[in-house]
Amino acid sequence: xxxxxxxxxxxxxxxxxxxxxxxxxxxxxxxxxxxxxxxxxxxxxxxxxxxxxxxxxxxxxxxxxxxxxxxxxxxxxxxxxxxxxxxxxxxxxxxxxxxxxxxxxxxxxxxxxxxxxxxxxxxxxxxxxxxxxxxxxxxxxxxxxxxxxxxxxxxxxxxxxxxxxxxxxxxxxxxxxxxxxxxxxxxxxxxxxxxxxxxxxxxxxxxxxxxxxxxxxxxxxxxxxxxxxxxxxxxxxxx
Numbered sequence: 001x002x003x004x005x006x007x008x009x010x011x012x013x014x015x016x017x018x019x020x021x022x023x024x025x026x027x028x029x030x031x032x033x034x035x036x037x038x039x040x041x042x043x044x045x046x047x048x049x050x051x052x053x054x055x056x057x058x059x060x061x062x063x064x065x066x067x068x069x070x071x072x073x074x075x076x077x078x079x080x081x082x083x084x085x086x087x088x089x090x091x092x093x094x095x096x097x098x099x100x101x102x103x104x105x106x107x108x109x110x111x112x113x114x115x116x117x118x119x120x121x122x123x124x125x126x127x128x129x130x131x132x133x134x135x136x137x138x139x140x141x142x143x144x145x146x147x148x149x150x151x152x153x154x155x156x157x158x159x160x161x162x163x164x165x166x167x168x169x170x171x172x173x174x175x176x177x178x179x180x181x182x183x184x185x186x187x188x189x190x191x192x193x194x195x196x197x198x199x200x201x202x203x204x205x206x207x208x209x210x211x212x213x214x215x216x217x218x219x220x221x222x223x224x225x226x227x228x229x230x231x232x233x234x235x236x237x238x239x
Contacts, residue, residue, distance in 0.1 A: 030221060049072060049226070052070075121134040
């Protein structure tokens with residue numbers, strides 16, 4: 001099960017949420033789940049894990065909140081060097097390990113529609129000044145009792161309040177292909193998914209037109225705790 005509050009006693013949210021998911025039910029607002037990404041070089045292991053609080057879970061949309069200060073798992077080089085500090089030419093070929101860290105700065109709201117090969121993240125500046133939407137291209141997420149699993153596809157799209165957009169991380173996307181982390185056919189599928197996401201942006205449909213930038217977390221929510229077995233194999237995957 002997913003524990004609940006960092007450094008505190010469980011409030012039952014992780015236990016209740018896991019039981020609901022195991023029974024095939026939707027998670028309830030306030031439940032704690034894990035949002036995980038598999039390692040692109042070894043899909044049998046996870047290299048990113050973020051405890052999240054459920055905002056909404058329906059047939060149409062999963063919305064989850066990552067609070068500031070959340071303990072999470074991220075990849076680093078074997079010597080502990082942050083991945084982004086490694087030159088791009090060797091960033092994906094040097095040995096890696098995972099490290100525990102905390103999410104600093106403002107929180108992140110993540111929105112995901114079932115089956116979409118992307119999720120949409122909302123970022124704010126301090127004082128709840130809305131900054132931008134971020135379209136993270138990824139494998140459609142698979143649900144299990146403790147959360148959702150996916151695989152990042154390197155390429156992203158940034159969307160701004162004035163409705164203009166731009167591709168992001170195209171250099172990493174190209175390097176991943178050169179290093180054999182993505183085939184030419186897979187890369188074409190990712191680029192196609194990006195174009196589909198852009199079609200929604202240019203039409204200004206949900207979630208961009210749904211007012212999520214005005215959403216605020218429940219002040220009573222605690223910060224989810226990172227469980228020791230954050231990388232456990234899901235006992236049962238569901239789409």
